[in-house]
Amino acid sequence: MGMSLTAIWTIGGIIGALILAWALFKIGGKVRDKAEASKVIKMSLYKSRSGKSGKGKADKKTCSFCKKKSARLAFYASETGQVIGVCDACRPQAERRALNRL
Numbered sequence: 151m152g153m154s155l156t157a158i159w160t161i162g163g164i165i166g167a168l169i170l171a172w173a174l175f176k177i178g179g180k181v182r183d184k185a186e187a188s189k190v191i192k193m194s195l196y197k198s199r200s201g202k203s204g205k206g207k208a209d210k211k212t213c214s215f216c217k218k219k220s221a222r223l224a225f226y227a228s229e230t231g232q233v234i235g236v237c238d239a240c241r242p243q244a245e246r247r248a249l250n251r252l
């Protein structure tokens with residue numbers, strides 16, 4: 151009788167320990183999930199913010215030759231090493247000046 155009672159207590163203790171470990175694992179996982187979620191939110195906020203400013207810059211560029219705004223520019227490196235944007239109309243001009251197409 152004494153032996154089986156000890157066995158019951160032992161099994162009970164093991165089950166209790168398992169439940170405690172499971173509960174701690176669950177709580178720990180939740181805390182980790184929260185931390186991950188806040189990290190993701192921060193990153194997405196940062197991304198959207200930087201993405202907006204980048205879009206504003208890349209909207210429409212001015213041609214370096216005719217100063218007209220063009221959505222599509224070809225970029226060349228000038229003799230002075232500067233990067234210049236050239237519209238379709240002025241591209242032959244840039245080619246004639248033998249600029250390096252980027």
Ligand SMILES: [Zn+2]
Binds near residue numbers: 213217218237240
């Ligand atoms: Zn042009």
